[in-house]
Amino acid sequence: MEEDNKITDKKVIETEVTMGTVHSAAIEPYRVRLFVEDEIVRDAEITVGINHRGIERIMEGLPVEKANSLTEKICGICSNSHIWNSCLVAEKAIGIEVPERAQYIRVIMEELERLHSHMLYLAHGNEVLGHETFAMRLFYIRETVMELLRIIGGNRVQYGVSIIGGIRPRCELDEMRIQKIREGLNLIEEKITEFADRFVSDPMIMSRITGVGVLTQKQAIKLGATGPTLRSTGVGIDLRSEMESYAPFDFDIITQNDGDVKSNLLVRVLEIPEAIKIIRQALDNLPEGKITNRSWEMVDAPITKSYIEVPRGTLYHSYALEDGRVRNSIIRTPSIANIGAMQYATIGHHITDAQLAIVQCDPCFTCTDRAIQIIKI
Amino acid sequence: MTVINSIITVIGTLIVALLVSIWLPGIERKFIHARIQQRVGPPISSVGIMAPIKFFFKQTIIPNSPMPRLFNTLPIISLLSIIAIFLIIMPQLYIYTVLTSIIAVVGLLKVEEVIYVFMGSLSKSVMSLKMPFPDIVKGAKHYNIQRSFLEELSSLRAFRLIAFGSFPLYIALFVPVVMSKSIYIEGIVLYQQINGPILFTLAGVLGAIVFFIGYMILLNEYPFAILKTKADVIEGPLMEYAAKYRAYLYVTRGFLMFVLASVFTTLFLGIPPNLFSWNIFITIAVALIFPILMAIMSAFSPIFTYKQFYPTVAGFSIIGILAIIFTFI
Numbered sequence: 001m002e003e004d005n006k007i008t009d010k011k012v013i014e015t016e017v018t019m020g021t022v023h024s025a026a027i028e029p030y031r032v033r034l035f036v037e038d039e040i041v042r043d044a045e046i047t048v049g050i051n052h053r054g055i056e057r058i059m060e061g062l063p064v065e066k067a068n069s070l071t072e073k074i075c076g077i078c079s080n081s082h083i084w085n086s087c088l089v090a091e092k093a094i095g096i097e098v099p100e101r102a103q104y105i106r107v108i109m110e111e112l113e114r115l116h117s118h119m120l121y122l123a124h125g126n127e128v129l130g131h132e133t134f135a136m137r138l139f140y141i142r143e144t145v146m147e148l149l150r151i152i153g154g155n156r157v158q159y160g161v162s163i164i165g166g167i168r169p170r171c172e173l174d175e176m177r178i179q180k181i182r183e184g185l186n187l188i189e190e191k192i193t194e195f196a197d198r199f200v201s202d203p204m205i206m207s208r209i210t211g212v213g214v215l216t217q218k219q220a221i222k223l224g225a226t227g228p229t230l231r232s233t234g235v236g237i238d239l240r241s242e243m244e245s246y247a248p249f250d251f252d253i254i255t256q257n258d259g260d261v262k263s264n265l266l267v268r269v270l271e272i273p274e275a276i277k278i279i280r281q282a283l284d285n286l287p288e289g290k291i292t293n294r295s296w297e298m299v300d301a302p303i304t305k306s307y308i309e310v311p312r313g314t315l316y317h318s319y320a321l322e323d324g325r326v327r328n329s330i331i332r333t334p335s336i337a338n339i340g341a342m343q344y345a346t347i348g349h350h351i352t353d354a355q356l357a358i359v360q361c362d363p364c365f366t367c368t369d370r371a372i373q374i375i376k377i
Numbered sequence: 378m379t380v381i382n383s384i385i386t387v388i389g390t391l392i393v394a395l396l397v398s399i400w401l402p403g404i405e406r407k408f409i410h411a412r413i414q415q416r417v418g419p420p421i422s423s424v425g426i427m428a429p430i431k432f433f434f435k436q437t438i439i440p441n442s443p444m445p446r447l448f449n450t451l452p453i454i455s456l457l458s459i460i461a462i463f464l465i466i467m468p469q470l471y472i473y474t475v476l477t478s479i480i481a482v483v484g485l486l487k488v489e490e491v492i493y494v495f496m497g498s499l500s501k502s503v504m505s506l507k508m509p510f511p512d513i514v515k516g517a518k519h520y521n522i523q524r525s526f527l528e529e530l531s532s533l534r535a536f537r538l539i540a541f542g543s544f545p546l547y548i549a550l551f552v553p554v555v556m557s558k559s560i561y562i563e564g565i566v567l568y569q570q571i572n573g574p575i576l577f578t579l580a581g582v583l584g585a586i587v588f589f590i591g592y593m594i595l596l597n598e599y600p601f602a603i604l605k606t607k608a609d610v611i612e613g614p615l616m617e618y619a620a621k622y623r624a625y626l627y628v629t630r631g632f633l634m635f636v637l638a639s640v641f642t643t644l645f646l647g648i649p650p651n652l653f654s655w656n657i658f659i660t661i662a663v664a665l666i667f668p669i670l671m672a673i674m675s676a677f678s679p680i681f682t683y684k685q686f687y688p689t690v691a692g693f694s695i696i697g698i699l700a701i702i703f704t705f706i
Contacts, residue, residue, distance in 0.1 A: 130602070208682070
């Protein structure tokens with residue numbers, strides 16, 4: 001222990017300031033220990049595990065359809081991503097071919113989810129910045145996306161669109177729904193452009209977010225950062241460019257170079273028009289045909305893996321199938337990969353900026369709480 | 378008879394001031410913040426009137442503090458110091474010349490500021506409490522580091538604000554002093570009755586701008602709310618106040634808004650608060666305009682950290698000094 005302190009305490013650490021597990025700036029339960037010297041953070045430790053629900057354990061032995069539905073409960077923000085990836089594992093393991101129309105509708109849902117996730121992120125970021133007006137504005141714009149999700153899935157969260165072999169019949173896109181999505185997208189595009197213009201031209205906000213929470217490209221790679229957090233450091237990795245479902249669509253991978261809060265916010269802001277572009281392409285070229293492939297039979301399968309790009313980064317699901325039941329399920333959400341980056345980003349900044357540096361990585365700790373180790377005290 | 382009249386005027390003006398001040402936080406929240414943010418907002422009477430009444434009748438919880446009685450008394454001292462400022466600027470008390478000087482106003486405002494340091498130092502909320510067993514995870518890099526309470530952190534910030542944050546306000550207060558060449562409120566008011574309001578001079582305009590920034594800093598309003606930033610210290614020194622002591626805090630804040638506006642009208646317009654003068658409406662109008670302007674500014678600002686705070690304070694202090702220099706021209 002002493003040796004550890006010698007290594008890490010090259011700078012004098014005077015005081016520890018602990019925030020959480022319940023704190024007004026944290027929308028989820030987690031704890032951050034900030035080691036400060038004259039209100040400047042010298043080191044940080046983030047602790048998660050407070051909201052562990054053991055979903056993988058519950059999935060163990062469940063019929064695969066039921067287990068897939070359960071994955072949707074992992075996260076309220078990216079519920080579609082989880083059920084989609086879980087279905088992809090089963091489809092890959094069993095060898096099911098998903099109809100093209102279903103693939104398009106899944107992409108539309110995923111991109112709508114990306115829109116609302118990014119807007120929630122921007123709103124939360126602004127709230128932590130202390131700019132409540134912008135936060136409220138973003139929640140207001142986000143309502144349109146939530147309404148579109150409700151129109152397709154029937155719910156504002158946990159839409160249950162994907163099933164093994166395609167999508168649920170109730171989520172089929174008819175002309176009326178397509179028209180509403182188009183109108184909604186036009187409105188979102190107009191409002192978000194207006195917001196982005198005001199946001200980047202506000203000197204007070206720029207002063208608060210420029211050069212704060214800097215994560216270098218080298219550190220981001222070393223710490224295993226993923227998604228927009230990694231892309232904000234100039235690394236142009238987006239798994240969507242390698243995913244079969246996204247092959248028909250043309251979109252740009254957004255990157256920024258500074259790795260600070262500003263870059264992180266801008267990556268998300270600029271990804272919103274790209275998501276809208278993908279949805280429009282999907283609506284324009286939506287293939288005719290069935291939406292579900294029901295001609296498949298359950299087989300036993302070894303552990304099968306699937307990676308997809310979700311709003312926060314790369315999402316991993318894997319499980320094996322035995323008599324139609326799930327075995328050895330493992331889920332890795334993007335936030336767990338970004339925790340190292342969050343800790344690193346706080347160092348060297350004022351305590352008030354520490355929460356901002358954490359929030360810039362878009363944490364979702366509730367879905368991160370996958371495994372827990374009980375330590376005997 | 379004159380003494381009785383004076384007492385009636387003082388008490389009457391004080392009551393009117395309190396009655397107006399309890400509406401100010403509601404106006405700020407309902408008509409400005411909520412309108413700008415396109416939401417309904419709270420009822421106008423909720424923040425300044427109904428909330429204090431509600432808190433006043435709640436059960437008093439003894440806070441976790443080394444000196445709970447002193448801790449709970451601090452909001453009352455703060456309220457009394459603000460009432461004292463209001464009395465000082467009233468013309469009926471100008472007979473006590475030594476007391477009714479700008480030095481007394483500055484001193485009492487400092488009391489209000491220093492109280493935040495005590496509040497933070499004497500508060501130990503559950504937000505940063507250390508558990509009676511090792512509450513750090515396996516693999517933690519740092520052990521046995523002294524843990525600071527969030528309120529202690531805000532107390533440190535309050536100390537810094539005393540050191541530099543209130544510069545603009547105090548510089549602005551001395552613009553009328555230099556112009557009228559009198560530290561007495563009576564002298565400043567008389568100067569303006571003869572020469573016209575200081576506000577209508579270049580030095581006065583600059584002084585008023587600086588005063589307004591100081592007003593926002595003293596009220597800990599966004600973007601100058603580092604004392605109670607939601608991102609870290611949450612409510613700061615006020616976190617542990619409950620029941621009637623929180624009610625006192627709410628009343629104090631509303632009354633401070635009114636009193637600072639009255640100080641402004643007295644020093645920059647030559648209109649001290651007086652119930653039996655039509656000029657009381659000017660004081661009330663200024664007391665309404667200031668929170669409205671403050672609410673508009675705060676609605677469009679993020680919270681400043683020291684990186685933004687220091688240059689802003691330095692910049693407005695320089696403008697304040699320029700205003701003082703202009704008084705000689």
